[in-house]
Amino acid sequence: MTEAVEYDVVVLGGGPAGENVVDRTRAAGLSTALVEAELIGGECSYWACVPSKALLRPALARADARRVPGLRQAVAGPLDTAAVLAHRDYWTGDWKDDGQVDWLDSVGAHVYRGHGRLHGERRVGVTGPEGERHLLAARHAVVVATGTRPLLPELPGLTGARPWTSREATSARHVPPRLAVVGGSVVAAEMATAFTALGSAVTLLVRGAGLLPRMEDFAGELVAEGLREAGATVRTGTSVEAVVRDGPTGLVTVVLEGGETVEADELLFATGRTPRTDDIGLETVGLTPGGWIPVDDDCRVRGHAWLYAVGDVNHRALMTHQGKYQARIAGAAIAARAAGVQPLETDRWGAHAATADTDALPQVVFTDPEAASVGLTLAAAERAGHRVRAVDHDLGAVSGAGLYADGYRGRARMVVDLDREVVLGATFVGPAAGELLHAATIAVAGEVPLARLWHAVPAFPTISEVWLRLLEAYRG
Known part of the structure; x- marks a missing residue:
């Protein structure tokens, strides 16, 4: 390798989490290099969230339409498979990352194509597609954002059967x-x-x-x-x-x-998933190859003042939106430390601690019906030692749900901390239930007292009226 090229920050992995670290560190004026062996945009953009939702949207729209009088006969036939796959291809950019590369250029980040490995403290080596080698040095931080890959069990005949992941x-x-x-x-x-x-x-x-x-x-x-x-x-x-x-x-x-x-x-x-850490040089900094990378709430690797890990690789919350959230946390912490201050000294937003990973983690499963949840389930709340009560309601009994679809079926639950009278968790299942989730996320993350939620009046006739019914049930 030649002499090291120096940057303020080096990011290993160009998925959504890595991209968001770049966004934050460049906005803070820190020179930043991004290393990626595959497509910039990562798993989510090309093989997970985006293509899966592009495949699912026609299926869910048709299912909804079939529940609407006057419309169901018009959508009685099969989906146009070629059109659905073309829609998926459009949203993946036909598996080309030109748009992401243009964005990185526009913010002044330097992209290194190739396989990156840690080479000791604050050093990253890159082997490019033609065998070219680079050595990068980080003045302030190296951020690992290499994500995960599908985990296949050891079963007789599985490898030869060429299974899909x-x-x-x-x-x-x-x-x-x-x-x-x-x-x-x-x-x-x-x-x-x-x-x-x-x-x-x-x-x-x-x-x-x-x-x-x-x-x-x-x-x-x-x-x-x-x-x-x-x-x-x-x-x-x-x-x-x-x-x-x-x-x-x-x-x-x-x-x-x-x-x-x-x-x-x-x-x-x-x-399941397994971390992409088996060949990124963790052993050169005293960490275990192939394992998850433990971090503190600001996503800094424990025992390494210069090393951060964001997204799936730290195993806090294996979801794209949480990885991007962690990237914002880590980017703000890196910028503060680079400026010579401790992050918490200037953190009036609580922006240097990833509390949502444990307290208010939202998730939507785009099935028919949709399933959406945030915070703790009843069982998890009880295991954590909270004194709780679950309040349930038939989502289909809400006026807005009946107008949304004939025969609407669903269920809602909020888990209430009885000592503080705040919502610890909420789950909604039913068509379009995912659109209810952010209100619940705000209630959980903000620890909004139920006495105040009573005055958050849901519009009529919408499915969100279920909030009123849940609160009525809790009050008795």
Whole structure:
């Protein structure tokens, strides 16, 4: 390598979290380099959030339309698969990152294409696509934002069966006649929804007792019910023992516990994520390769004053919006320390501590029905030692829901801290339920007393009127 090129900040990983660190450090006047081996914009832009929602939006819009009198007959036919895939391709930029690169150029960041590795304290080595090598030095901070990759279990025959992961599912060029999906969390539920709507005969194989295990139990139950009504087969308490593919392009046979088999044209494994830290030089700074990177609330790596980790790689909250949030926290902390002050000394917004990762974490699952939650579930609140009460309401009984769709089915729950009378968590399941979530997030993050929420009057007739019904139920 040649002599090190010096920057104030070096960011390792160009997904949404890494991009947001660049945005904050450049806005603070700090010179910044970004290192990325794949596409700038990362997993979310090309193989996760964006393409999956582009695939799901036509499916959910059609489902909503079929519940509206005077419209359902007009949308009785199948989706136009070619148009749906073209819509997906448009939102991924046909897997080109020119727009992101132009933005980085506009803010004055320097992009290094290639594989980056830590080379000891404040040093990052980059090996480019043609074998060229660079050494970068950071005056103030190195930020690791390398994200995660799909985790595949060790099963007989799995490697040879060439299973799909989330990447292959969201970038698929065809819709398989039969698709087996292994897993019960967000990716499995969303991709089962999308491919069922596109015409696949989907079989969802869930090892646990139900879908969406991190949410309230009723969320997974209602989503599973929706999938079955759409034509998917949902099997819970089912373990996969082996996989066999018949030749290079043949059928896949999934062998279940007990010897039963399921045949499919393609097989999607959505069984978790693992950090992309196995080959980024963690061992050169005393950290363990292949593991999650533990950080403090300002996303600084414990025991390393110059090293930060944001996004999925720190395992605080594996969601794009949380990674971007952490990037804003880390960027502000880096800028403050570069200016010679401790971040908390100038932090009137609380902008240097990622409290939302534990206190007010929002999530939407874009299935039919949608499932949305923020904060603690009832079980999690009880495990944490809070004295709580769950207040439930039939979301379909709200006037706005009945006008939104015939036969609207859903459920809402708020979890109340009885000692402080604030909302610790909320869950909504039903068509368009995700649009209710930010109000709940504000209530949880702001610790708004229920006595004040009583005066936040929901507009009539909207689905958000459920807030009034929940508060009425709590007051008795």
